[in-house]
Amino acid sequence: xxxxxxxxxxxxxxxxxxxxxxxxxxxxxxxxxxxxxxxxxxxxxxxxxxxxxxxxxxxxxxxxxxxxxxxxxxxxxxxxxxxxxxxxxxxxxxxxxxxxxxxxxxxxxxxxxxxxxxxxxxxxxxxxxxxxxxxxxxxxxxxxxxxxxxxxxxxxxxxxxxxxxxxxxxxxxxxxxxxxxxxxxxxxxxxxxxxxxxxxxxxxxxxxxxxxxxxxxxxxxxxxxxxxxxxxxxxxxxxxxxxxxxxxxxxxxxxxxxxxxxxxxxxxxxxxxxxxxxxxxxxxxxxxxxxxxxxxxxxxxxxxxxxxxxxxxxxxxxxxxxxxxxxxxxxxxxxxxxxxxxxxxxxxxxxxxxxxxxxxxxxxxxxxxxxxxxxxxxxxxxxxxxxxxxxxxxxxxxxxxxxxxxxxxxxxxxx
Numbered sequence: 001x002x003x004x005x006x007x008x009x010x011x012x013x014x015x016x017x018x019x020x021x022x023x024x025x026x027x028x029x030x031x032x033x034x035x036x037x038x039x040x041x042x043x044x045x046x047x048x049x050x051x052x053x054x055x056x057x058x059x060x061x062x063x064x065x066x067x068x069x070x071x072x073x074x075x076x077x078x079x080x081x082x083x084x085x086x087x088x089x090x091x092x093x094x095x096x097x098x099x100x101x102x103x104x105x106x107x108x109x110x111x112x113x114x115x116x117x118x119x120x121x122x123x124x125x126x127x128x129x130x131x132x133x134x135x136x137x138x139x140x141x142x143x144x145x146x147x148x149x150x151x152x153x154x155x156x157x158x159x160x161x162x163x164x165x166x167x168x169x170x171x172x173x174x175x176x177x178x179x180x181x182x183x184x185x186x187x188x189x190x191x192x193x194x195x196x197x198x199x200x201x202x203x204x205x206x207x208x209x210x211x212x213x214x215x216x217x218x219x220x221x222x223x224x225x226x227x228x229x230x231x232x233x234x235x236x237x238x239x240x241x242x243x244x245x246x247x248x249x250x251x252x253x254x255x256x257x258x259x260x261x262x263x264x265x266x267x268x269x270x271x272x273x274x275x276x277x278x279x280x281x282x283x284x285x286x287x288x289x290x291x292x293x294x295x296x297x298x299x300x301x302x303x304x305x306x307x308x309x310x311x312x313x314x315x316x317x318x319x320x321x322x323x324x325x326x327x328x329x330x331x332x333x334x335x336x337x338x339x340x341x342x343x344x345x346x347x348x349x350x351x352x353x354x355x356x357x358x359x360x361x362x363x364x365x366x367x368x369x370x371x372x373x374x375x376x377x378x379x380x381x382x383x384x385x386x387x388x389x390x391x392x393x394x395x396x397x398x399x400x401x402x403x404x405x406x407x408x409x410x411x412x413x414x415x
Contacts, residue, residue: 201228
């Protein structure tokens with residue numbers, strides 16, 4: 001319901017009513033909403049008026065909410081930050097999104113201004129705050145009040161160290177692995193591959209090995225495909241949902257037939273992330289990969305939706321650093337098993353398979369099918385296993401770094 005409401009709002013056709021499930025399980029017209037709610041804290045009770053904006057829906061005054069909960073509001077252009085219980089919630093004005101713990105999630109309605117006063121969506125108090133900080137806040141629908149339980153009691157016994165896997169990871173990480181191309185889309189023809197082998201076959205083979213290796217290391221894996229089938233480019237990255245830590249798409253590079261004289265000299269591997277620094281190489285790859293659209297008329301649709309495109313520019317900035325670090329680690333690890341050149345990390349804002357990502361995302365070009373040496377690495381069973389293991393080790397290293405970073409900032413990484 002939240003995603004539908006958000007889409008309607010962004011499309012310029014706001015719903016006749018904006019409902020919050022915590023107030024009612026059914027849609028509620030603005031006239032049926034209560035005029036106010038209560039913030040109940042150990043310091044006393046505060047009643048806040050609910051303001052209904054014709055386009056944005058019901059909201060609460062941000063400054064009054066922050067004062068009642070001993071928090072603060074500050075501008076961090078283009079965001080507004082609401083700090084409660086030492087946690088920062090970031091709202092983008094007039095956009096139905098919330099950024100919390102480096103995760104972007106849709107809202108039923110956006111933050112909005114009324115005569116220069118900032119209003120936070122009502123849904124934040126009735127649904128989100130009691131869910132993400134359940135140990136601190138409870139929502140009482142019958143009394144129409146948010147109850148602050150106060151800071152947790154300090155116990156004499158020190159907290160237990162979180163359970164960790166043999167590799168040091170906390171359990172619960174999720175990675176999406178995407179085998180490029182498939183079905184009627186063969187990818188590049190594989191000039192030096194064995195007869196009948198195409199890019200789609202190599203990407204699937206290495207992806208399945210990568211899946212096994214990640215699972216062996218305690219990482220849950222979501223696959224976009226496990227058979228020779230075609231998934232639309234824009235439907236691949238959305239398989240990596242809010243619980244997913246990283247989207248990894250595997251591909252094979254190839255030079256244009258016009259560059260035949262360079263087939264013997266150009267080889268190696270590189271990784272692409274979403275970014276504005278488009279290189280000539282990245283533009284060439286984007287053109288080659290995006291040409292696959294001609295195969296997609298009858299491709300089965302995955303789990304993508306239009307909200308992916310609406311949030312794309314926001315997430316490109318939010319996850320650029322994480323994507324870049326994951327790509328660097330992939331390059332470092334593949335370099336240990338690949339005899340070709342380390343061609344580095346490149347940026348592109350034209351790859352459809354990355355532009356729809358909600359989470360950190362990378363596209364790995366594992367070698368050139370137009371080079372005989374690379375072709376042997378890409379099609380040999382032992383070398384495919386070595387590539388899969390190297391990429392898996394890089395992913396685990398990235399997740400370990402992410403856990404350390406979020407533990408340092410207090411945001412609790414490693415679900």
